[in-house]
Amino acid sequence: MSKSIKLVATDMDGTFLHSDNTYDVLRFKRILSKMEAAGCNFVVASGNQYYQLRDFFEDYYDKLSFVAENGAFVKDHSDLVFVADVPRETVDFVIDICSEYPEINNFLCGAESAYAQRGSMSQEAFDLMGIYYHRLEWVDNLKKVDDRFLKFAQFVPEEKTDFYYGLLREKLNGMLIPVTSGHGAIDLIIQGCHKASGIKRLVERWNLTPDQCVAFGDGGNDIEMLEFCGLSYAVDNAPQNVKDAAKYTCPSNEADGVLTTLEELFG
Numbered sequence: 001m002s003k004s005i006k007l008v009a010t011d012m013d014g015t016f017l018h019s020d021n022t023y024d025v026l027r028f029k030r031i032l033s034k035m036e037a038a039g040c041n042f043v044v045a046s047g048n049q050y051y052q053l054r055d056f057f058e059d060y061y062d063k064l065s066f067v068a069e070n071g072a073f074v075k076d077h078s079d080l081v082f083v084a085d086v087p088r089e090t091v092d093f094v095i096d097i098c099s100e101y102p103e104i105n106n107f108l109c110g111a112e113s114a115y116a117q118r119g120s121m122s123q124e125a126f127d128l129m130g131i132y133y134h135r136l137e138w139v140d141n142l143k144k145v146d147d148r149f150l151k152f153a154q155f156v157p158e159e160k161t162d163f164y165y166g167l168l169r170e171k172l173n174g175m176l177i178p179v180t181s182g183h184g185a186i187d188l189i190i191q192g193c194h195k196a197s198g199i200k201r202l203v204e205r206w207n208l209t210p211d212q213c214v215a216f217g218d219g220g221n222d223i224e225m226l227e228f229c230g231l232s233y234a235v236d237n238a239p240q241n242v243k244d245a246a247k248y249t250c251p252s253n254e255a256d257g258v259l260t261t262l263e264e265l266f267g
Helices: 013-014 026-039 050-057 087-101 123-129 156-174 195-207 220-229 240-245 256-267
Strands: 007-010 039-044 064-067 073-076 079-084 103-109 114-119 136-139 149-155 176-180 185-189 213-215 231-235 249-250
Touching: 007 013, 007 195, 013 176, 013 213, 013 256, 026 256, 039 050, 039 195, 050 064, 050 079, 064 195, 073 195, 079 195, 087 103, 087 149, 087 156, 103 123, 103 176, 114 123, 123 136, 123 149, 156 176, 156 185, 176 220, 195 213, 213 220, 213 256, 220 231, 220 240, 231 240, 231 256, 249 256
Parallel strands: 007 039, 007 213, 039 064, 114 136, 213 231, 231 249
Antiparallel strands: 064 073, 073 079, 103 114, 103 149, 149 185, 176 185
16 A cells, blocks of 8 residues: 555644644654655645744654645745735735624734734734744734735634634635634635645646545545545544545544554555
8 A cells, every 4th residue: 555655645733733732753753754665755734834834843844745824835845836825905805804803813824924913913812823823923014014925814703613704705705715624713715725736736746646645634624635635534533524525534633543544554
């Protein structure tokens, strides 16, 4: 089996990582060595910021590839493959919508950093976002930020996630697409720019086929990736719609389902 697998992609939060944002580093390094020997690339596929994701693999992130920001930022090891660019008029439109709903903690995600507007949220909300975005700045006016824009990341009250998802979907009408990874987190991404599109860029770059790819996920923003890859697993803690999109299930993130399955695949 391992000889035919050339790409393994995994979500991080709720899939690869434990709930305390840790993983078994030594165990993973052993598996990674076996993957490398089999000519297989490991791809971190997440809605989070590249600069946050690489810090989980601090001394060896250059051995990995990244599909960050839900496919808006793609790196093949040290080579930058793709950076999305949301039009300025779309950015301004979203900022205006969010200003009408104070419950939306709205973050503008750029290639260089993520940004929050002073006065629009509490320091507590800003600090919470800092867990996922290691480059994060306060600015006086989001409309005056100079960067290349990848997406918006938003936090809303968890019990109102479905309400705001529907509201944003209606108001944006395809300009950007809302996706949720649960727990009150909503990303607004470019149409057709998702984890699967990022993986597809790497697949084409490496002359692979989807049948040579394996994916792991737990959230709604993993569904396209799970459907794209020839072999896919939803962790046991994933909701039913994500399990329906995957070929198989594996143990939960707390039970190291990704590592256990990779050990089975790469013996």
